[in-house]
Amino acid sequence: xxxxAALTAIGxxxxxxxVTSLEVQxxxxxxxxxGDAFQVVGVAYQIGGSAGYDPVHNKDPLSNGDICRxxxxxxxxxxxxxxxxYNLDPNLNHDECASIFNAAGxxxxxxxxxxxxxxxxxxxxxxxxxxxAYVNRTFAIVENFKGYPNLLGFFSGNEVIDAVxxxxxxxxxxxxxxxxxxxxxxxxxxxxxxxxxxxxxVRDVLEDSWNYFQCSIEGEKDDMSRADIFALNSYSWxxxxxxxxxxxxxxxxxxxxxxxxxxxxxxxxxxPSPRIFTEIGAIYGSNMSSVFSGGVxxxxxxxxxxxxxxxxxxxxxxxxxxxxxxxxxQYAKLDFEAVQGVKATGKSITPPTCSESLIKEDGFNNNFxxxxxxxxxxxxxxxxIGKKVNxxxxxxxxxxxxxxxxxVDGTKLTNLVVKPLADGEINNPTSTESGSSSGSGNxxxxxxxxxxLAPLSSISAxxxxxxxxxxxxFAIGFTLV
Ligand SMILES: *[C@@H]1O[C@H](CO)[C@@H](O)[C@H](O)[C@H]1NC(C)=O
Ligand SMILES: *[C@@H]1O[C@H](CO)[C@@H](O)[C@H](O)[C@H]1NC(C)=O
Ligand SMILES: *[C@@H]1O[C@H](CO)[C@@H](O)[C@H](O)[C@H]1NC(C)=O
Numbered sequence: 001x002x003x004x005a006a007l008t009a010i011g012x013x014x015x016x017x018x019v020t021s022l023e024v025q026x027x028x029x030x031x032x033x034x035g036d037a038f039q040v041v042g043v044a045y046q047i048g049g050s051a052g053y054d055p056v057h058n059k060d061p062l063s064n065g066d067i068c069r070x071x072x073x074x075x076x077x078x079x080x081x082x083x084x085x086y087n088l089d090p091n092l093n094h095d096e097c098a099s100i101f102n103a104a105g106x107x108x109x110x111x112x113x114x115x116x117x118x119x120x121x122x123x124x125x126x127x128x129x130x131x132x133a134y135v136n137r138t139f140a141i142v143e144n145f146k147g148y149p150n151l152l153g154f155f156s157g158n159e160v161i162d163a164v165x166x167x168x169x170x171x172x173x174x175x176x177x178x179x180x181x182x183x184x185x186x187x188x189x190x191x192x193x194x195x196x197x198x199x200x201x202v203r204d205v206l207e208d209s210w211n212y213f214q215c216s217i218e219g220e221k222d223d224m225s226r227a228d229i230f231a232l233n234s235y236s237w238x239x240x241x242x243x244x245x246x247x248x249x250x251x252x253x254x255x256x257x258x259x260x261x262x263x264x265x266x267x268x269x270x271x272p273s274p275r276i277f278t279e280i281g282a283i284y285g286s287n288m289s290s291v292f293s294g295g296v297x298x299x300x301x302x303x304x305x306x307x308x309x310x311x312x313x314x315x316x317x318x319x320x321x322x323x324x325x326x327x328x329x330q331y332a333k334l335d336f337e338a339v340q341g342v343k344a345t346g347k348s349i350t351p352p353t354c355s356e357s358l359i360k361e362d363g364f365n366n367n368f369x370x371x372x373x374x375x376x377x378x379x380x381x382x383x384x385i386g387k388k389v390n391x392x393x394x395x396x397x398x399x400x401x402x403x404x405x406x407x408v409d410g411t412k413l414t415n416l417v418v419k420p421l422a423d424g425e426i427n428n429p430t431s432t433e434s435g436s437s438s439g440s441g442n443x444x445x446x447x448x449x450x451x452x453l454a455p456l457s458s459i460s461a462x463x464x465x466x467x468x469x470x471x472x473x474f475a476i477g478f479t480l481v
Contacts, residue, residue, distance in 0.1 A: 012269040015424040016393055018102055020150040024194045024228050027258045029152070029293050030344040033424055039284060040152075040263050041429065042082035042109065042296030043075060043329070047312055050115045053087030062090045065096030070401045071152035071300065072104040072320065073418045074310065078324065079331040079429025082107040082152060084265060084296045087114040090140030091387075095394045098148045103392055104419040105427035107152035109265070110145050111198070112138040112181065113457070121157060123166040125174035131365055136385055138177065139184050143388035146189040153194035155265070156181055162196075167205045167364040176370045178213070179225035183381045186224070196229030198265040207254055207298035208364040214260050215354035217368050225370055226351065230258065231265030233298070237279040240318045243287055247280065253292050259351035264295030270307050274322045280330035284339050291388045295316060297327060317404040325408055331429035340428065394419075 022029045022387035029038040044050050046061050062068065062085060075083070083106060088094070101108060119137055138156070145151050156178040174197060181195045189346045199209045214229035236444045237246035255262045264283070268275060282288060283295050300314040302308025302321060309324040352358055359366035373381070383400050401416035421427065 004423075011471040016099070016103075016395055017420060017425075018393060019105055019107060019421075019426055020424050021149045021191055022107065022152060023192065024261055025344055026347045026349045027262050027293075028344050029263055031202060035343055035346075036340060037342050038293065038426075039289060039339055040082045040107075040109075040296060040459060041080055041284075042084055042292035042294065042338070043078070043080050043309070044086070044266060044299035044471040045071065045301075046086045046299065047071075047301045049305075050087055053089060053114055055089050055091070055116075058089070058092060060087065061085050061099035062088060062094040063397075065314070066402065067088075067099065068097035068100045069396075069399065069418055070316075070403050070405070072100045072106065072221045072323075072403065073399075073401045073416045075106065075300070075425055076104050076419060078309070078328050079336070079427065080106060081426045081428070082109060082294075083300075084109040084111075086111045086158065087140060088144070090137065090144045090222070091389055092144075093389060094148075094391050095143060096396065098145070099393045099396050100393055100418060102148065102150040103396060104418050105421040105425050107150045107426075108148065109144070109152050109314075110141065110157065111155045111158055112141040113155075113158065119138045121160055121170065121173055121177065123170050125373070126160075126170050130173050130176065130371060132373045132380070135177070135180055135374065135377045136380055138181055139380055139385045142181065142184055142189065142193075142427060143385060144191060144391050145187065146161045147390055149393065153196060154181060155198045156195055158198040158265075160326040161205055161209055162202055164204060164361055164363045167208060167361065169365070170208070171365040172367060172370050175225045175227075176367075176373070178227055179370065180373055180377060180381065180417070181438070182224045182228075187381060188384050194228035194261075196227040196231060196260065199230065199232045201232045201234035202363055205364060206232065208359050208361050210258070210262075211352065211358045212354075212365065214258065215358055215368075216350050217354045217370075218350045219353040227260060229261045229263075231263050231296075232375070233266035234264050235267065237267070237282070239272045240276060240278060242278075242286065243282050246282070247281070248282055248288065252288055255291050255347075258291070259294045259349040262291065263293040266298040267295045268307060269299045270393050272308065275325070275326060277327045277330040280327070281333065284334050284336075288306055288428075289339065289342070294444075303322075315473065318406050319406045322408050328429070334429070336428040357388055366406070366430060402432070 020033045031038055040081045055239050068445050084100060118134055141263050157174045160174055161167045185193050197213050199206060214230055216226050237248060243249050300309055302311045308321055310321055311319040340389040354450045356366040399418040405413045405416055407413055410430050
């Protein structure tokens with residue numbers, strides 16, 4: 001610890017602190033500086049749902065620094081180390097938000113698509129949507145985010161396959177988009193950035209999807225169309241469940257042999273509601289953590305589908321919902337120093353060779369002859385796209401949250417700030433053991449040149465109590481962005 005402190009003090013004086021860019025090694029995310037395997041402790045971040053991305057009004061979830069500062073401060077309290085953002089505008093500047101999340105010790109998982117026409121694959125007729133302007137858009141997202149050290153990876157597709165029917169059409173196209181993205185990154189980024197797929201947890205097609213994307217065509221070592229990561233949006237743990245009843249045990253058996261990192265790109269079933277989040281103990285416990293690399297809770301803000309941890313009001317104020325405190329308390333039961341301190345195995349794993357026999361479900365695509373890049377795309381891969389907005393980490397300067405934030409019981413949280421972490425530090429939940437605290441931030445420095453080294457302790461003891469408020473709404477289903 002002392003050794004690290006000395007190093008970071010020197011580093012911080014001369015440059016803006018940054019999280020360490022993670023690498024994929026075998027089935028793990030690995031921090032190359034510490035050699036530790038990384039567990040995603042994530043939250044989906046898309047205020048306004050898909051409408052939060054509005055290119056006509058230059059709006060997306062990472063384009064307003066004041067909003068990101070508020071939310072990063074809240075996520076620091078919660079213990080988050082990764083955000084997943086679905087729909088972004090590649091023509092906007094995301095420097096302030098990306099820099100805030102970087103300083104707060106958080107990585108970003110970025111989807112390259114959007115629900116707008118021409119900005120994602122059509123599941124049923126993917127050939128009608130795979131053309132230059134679409135692929136160019138995915139490359140523009142790469143250009144925009146490739147310069148951020150806290151970029152964890154890109155999703156080339158989200159739930160494009162949701163049943164055998166779309167499993168018949170979409171797989172070769174998703175794999176082709178993955179290939180194009182990886183070739184673009186290879187030519188135009190200065191580090192390897194993982195690219196993978198975020199699957200719907202539809203058990204008929206889950207195994208086939210995983211195998212279709214993780215396999216290597218003709219056993220080729222550097223098959224550029226192979227996914228680097230495989231994630232699933234899973235809602236099978238509901239209420240007071242357990243490792244077996246939730247069928248998490250089946251997922252662990254299924255993915256035991258994975259050649260790429262597997263994690264939940266969404267989880268958090270909300271029937272019953274409010275949630276109790278007992279799956280946290282399972283996800284980061286020993287039954288799962290050697291196979292899974294954590295997960296992303298769905299989702300930060302309350303939207304129509306009722307999965308929010310906080311309510312964002314029109315005036316920019318925020319009300320914490322009971323799920324926020326419940327989740328925080330579940331994280332606090334675990335020792336995240338230990339969870340994040342497991343040495344990576346260092347093993348590379350030979351992926352299965354793609355073959356018809358790898359695909360089990362009748363009707364799921366088993367053809368590994370991929371569509372060639374559409375006309376014009378190879379030129380973009382070779383020369384780069386025309387107009388680009390390249391992001392970079394900037395000095396943020398101001399860490400204070402200006403909006404009103406109310407706790408579950410209505411008390412106003414005072415002195416809320418983002419606390420910039422030292423170089424290489426990631427945000428961790430405050431464990432109950434180390435747990436006592438120092439008020440809500442007023443004793444903390446907001447000076448970037450004085451990095452904090454201790455785990456976060458921003459939560460006052462009173463606020464750690466599980467709120468008694470019971471939400472009155474009952475969700476009956478969900479639409480994912
Ligand atoms: C590619 O994307 C950039 C940035 O959005 C845009 O300016 C350019 O016109 C696009 N090119 C094509 C061929 O779609
Ligand atoms: C781990 O698995 C065992 C066997 O299925 C189960 O009894 C136990 O509750 C699980 N532990 C957690 C934390 O889920
Ligand atoms: C596999 O897909 C390719 C490209 O779409 C096509 O030319 C070929 O006929 C397909 N093979 C089979 C066996 O269907």
